[in-house]
Amino acid sequence: MAQEFDVIVIGGGPSGSSATAFLSKAGKSVLLLDRAKFPREKVCGDGISGRSVGVIRELGILGSFKSVEHQDMFGVTFSSPNGTLVPIPSASGSDAPGFVCRREVFDNVLFQHAKSLATKTIEGFFATDLVFDGSKIVGVKGNQDGAEIEFRAKVVVCADGVGGMTARKLGAYNNDEAHQHAGIRCYYEGVEGMGDQIELHFVDSAVPGYFWIFPLPNKRANVGLCMVVSDMKKKKANLQMLMKGIIENHPVFKPRFQNAKRITEIKSWLLPLASRRMKLAGNGYVLLGDAASLIDPFTGEGIGNALSSGKYASMAIIRAFERNDFSGSSLSEYPRALWANIGNEIGTNHRMQRMANSKFLMNLVIGKAKRSKEVRAVISDAILNPNNHKTLIDPLFILRALLA
Ligand SMILES: Cc1cc2nc3c(=O)[nH]c(=O)nc-3n(C[C@H](O)[C@H](O)[C@H](O)COP(=O)(O)OP(=O)(O)OC[C@H]3O[C@@H](n4cnc5c(N)ncnc54)[C@H](O)[C@@H]3O)c2cc1C
Incomplete structure (x- = not known):
């Protein structure tokens, strides 16, 4: 029995x-x-x-x-399709909000x-x-x-x-391709310029997907790229080729990967979205x-x-x-x-995922965050307090970012 x-x-x-x-x-x-x-x-x-x-x-x-x-993390660095980089630190405090x-x-x-x-x-x-x-x-x-x-x-x-x-x-x-991400990731050693923040980059060639660099101990990093499957098919995008292009040719990332070495193979997997x-x-x-x-x-x-x-x-x-x-x-x-x-x-x-389809809006919000302490504070709050994410897609927030 x-x-x-x-x-x-x-x-x-x-x-x-x-x-x-x-x-x-x-x-x-x-x-x-x-x-x-x-x-x-x-x-x-x-x-x-x-x-x-x-x-x-x-x-x-x-x-x-x-x-x-593990590596403690104290915020997120974003970059926009036009290459603007903005670090958003988490609120000060001794405990890392994530790792x-x-x-x-x-x-x-x-x-x-x-x-x-x-x-x-x-x-x-x-x-x-x-x-x-x-x-x-x-x-x-x-x-x-x-x-x-x-x-x-x-x-x-x-x-x-x-x-x-x-x-x-x-x-x-x-199995709805509009509600699945495809993702690839591998590990690198020796990527320059990493700090104590995870990095999400909305690189021009890869939006509406994003490229990430997540720092690990011993100068290692988890490096990857993901995109909604239906967008990927519409764009006829090859994630491995996109990532290779970013690492080898992008003016911001090429110097950072110049002396870096990929230490694992690139693996892919599906992400079923909520x-x-x-x-x-x-x-x-x-x-x-x-x-x-x-x-x-x-x-x-x-x-x-x-x-x-x-x-x-x-x-x-x-x-x-x-x-x-x-x-x-x-x-x-x-x-x-x-x-x-x-x-x-x-x-x-x-x-917000659909908003990332618009390079104009991503440039606008990330560019504004670079210049405005208030916008950085809103984003930092939204990252730490998931219930505040709503502010980021509030038309008034976007309008203020436009006018300010
Ligand atoms: C490329 C990529 C990047 C990601 N990055 C992040 C990130 O940075 N942060 C984040 O929070 N999430 C990330 N995710 C999502 C995250 O990996 C998953 O959401 C998470 O692993 C889900 O946990 P789970 O326990 O549901 O499933 P899993 O972690 O997949 O665990 C399922 C378990 O079930 C077992 N199993 C499967 N089939 C059988 C079977 N037939 N019999 C017995 N056992 C079985 C497997 O061995 C496995 O141990 C990423 C995903 C991908 C693909």
Whole structure:
């Protein structure tokens, strides 16, 4: 007979590890499954934002990151299509609001924490299918060391990322190219001019996408480029060629990469964006993180929303146990709470993503930020306080930037 748990979590990335930790702390028996053995790599920009830091703090493990390789970040440097560079420091204070940490390292800290709390963890377990009882999900099937195994639970948490099988099986996979980013990234050593800020560059040749340089310790950097897939196809853009052109020919970046060396191959991956809302809960299941298409449509940041989805899904699952009701309507408390928390920010950032289509507006706002302390303060506030993003697309803010 299949072994039974309160909850099965498929995927031990940020979303699944967050859910495992919150649920285990609430006394639920949790089985955590991942096809990988940790530490494992994940294609990412490695930028850990303020939202991520908030959930990590709630999990009580912020201190664990102090002892692993990471680089504290104190703001963002933007540049516009016409080459204007503007550093936007975070408000002064001793604690870094965010940091950059290779995902191999970052995810391992989260995963080991979740594993230490879970009832049982299996690494190297490849989930192949969900187990249905009528329209209800009651478990998962998969392979481990060549053997097929089945587990059962009251709730299955689907946190297997954009490449996982659960969203596809549940008809919740976001395959809308207007709501997906394609991204490439690699690591460089010796990029000149890096400081204690992440860098987002709206380079003329690459807008509406952006080029990033995220500094790491030992003069290393995560370097990449992303763009909405439908825009990329419309432009017939080749991301690798665009990035090569920026690094080798752009007047601002060529000198900075002159003595730099690429130390890894360039890898690409998809980013499913939260500008298209998917169904996140049903009978006996919830979807989290990338499996739920929760990435910020402007910044490409998904770790914070993945961690938050683990938190809000856990709260709904705990209440479902109190009611002994694991139906879709009971578990829908999760998407309601999640969208109440991140919905405004996603809506605003989707409009900002479309604004980035206009080189004129990007030049205007970034150029104005260069000259005006007030505009820099608004942007800095919006970066630190996601609920204030709205100001950036406020027509009055843009008009003031135009007239000032
Ligand atoms: C190029 C690029 C740059 C990015 N940059 C940033 C950034 O700088 N900052 C940021 O916040 N976000 C960034 N993101 C987004 C971020 O990487 C994701 O949003 C985040 O990893 C989502 O976490 P997750 O836990 O939902 O999924 P994942 O991190 O993908 O974890 C899913 C887990 O499920 C496991 N799994 C998959 N299938 C199975 C299966 N069948 N059986 C068992 N286990 C399975 C995998 O092994 C994996 O461990 C970027 C993404 C890309 C592609």
